[in-house]
Amino acid sequence: MTQDNRPTVLVVDDERVNRAVLAELLADECRVILAKDGPSALQRTQEERVSLVLLDASMPGMDGYEVLRRLKADDRTAKIEVIFVTGQTDEQDEERGLLLGAVDYIAKPIRPALVRARVRNHLKLARQREELELLSLRDGLTGIANRRHFDMEFNRVCRHAVRSGDSLSLAMIDVDYFKQYNDRYGHGAGDMALARIAQALVATVQRPYDTAARYGGEEFVLLLPGVDEPAATLEQVRADVAALGIAHAGSDTAAVLTISCGGVVARAELAREPARLLRWADEALYQAKREGRNRTIVLKP
Ligand SMILES: [Mg+2]
Structure with a gap:
């Protein structure tokens, strides 16, 4: 038929x-x-x-x-x-x-x-x-989900977590020393690097209900519904981006472009407050930056 x-x-x-x-x-x-x-x-x-x-x-x-x-x-x-x-x-x-x-x-x-x-x-x-x-849900530069798409998914996933009692993990990702990269190699090269990093994120986060999105500038976000131990996945993402081997002579952290990754695990009650969850992920990201970049920090508030 x-x-x-x-x-x-x-x-x-x-x-x-x-x-x-x-x-x-x-x-x-x-x-x-x-x-x-x-x-x-x-x-x-x-x-x-x-x-x-x-x-x-x-x-x-x-x-x-x-x-x-x-x-x-x-x-x-x-x-x-x-x-x-x-x-x-x-x-x-x-x-x-x-x-x-x-x-x-x-x-x-x-x-x-x-x-x-x-x-x-x-x-x-x-x-x-x-x-x-x-x-309108896709980021023009990288081709992955954009901020608008993420916001919609994030709210939906949080509502679902509240209803089901499932955990969810959220991660904010920032490219290390990206301004220096643009200054040294030019914005065209910077755009290409962002597109390659975006593809690496999408390739690593493969479950159909996961979302990898460009949050803005050189910031990305990962949404992993039902995951309460995200550290291994996030560490894999970090390693995959470093393994792209995009030379960055202006980085104080490594010889290649790297990312810092701040994750947060939300139990159902925290999922009631998506904005707070985002702030926790931001806090984890800043901690990763403070501790030297090119690393993953996961908080479990
Ligand atoms: Mg009639």
Whole structure:
């Protein structure tokens, strides 16, 4: 069986004939799934990666407005685009749907060419938005996750740690004597060095739920969910960067570019305060700097 990689559109309508008409109409454009009422529509959006919902405004029980409100109120589904489909052509209904966050409005009786064109347009926009969003989470210079991506992941991982009781480890990393490196070898060489270090971090931290990000300038950050003994991993990262062998005649620590690494292990209760956790990691990093750089310090507050 071949997998259908096309975007998924959820058609929600209490009348079977309407569902069938829309499904048939869109079969060439996308993968269509169906729901006959509000609760099962919400259920489907939790189970599947839905790009677009065609939502009947008028349904018994939970109507389309309530479904839309709940979709937008849930982080996991808030970004799914919704087109209202309704027999009420009243301008107020249209406005209400758009105010709640619908992207478009289709009036019944359905005009097939129009529906197909609108769905096609919105799927294209959704795809572009997803691509932009991916780009906006990546650091332009190094290609790894950026600060924004890290902030999102960090908050998510902390919330998860609080819920699950799991530990998590966080590390701040700073390139030693980087200003001197730039002064001596030029900013182009400095940028290349940062990119190589970033790749070394990503290569070492390989579990899919770990995050290695550029935090800013020559600072990086590692997020290791579920890890309560990060010292060996961080020490490996430090050794891997030194092993890149990027000559640095201006370093007081070594003949090559090195990093200092400050780690902190958070038990669940500390995960309630992400900002404090970051300050602990910073403190560990400064300690590593004070003690001579090119080393790893792990704190367990
Ligand atoms: Mg209806």
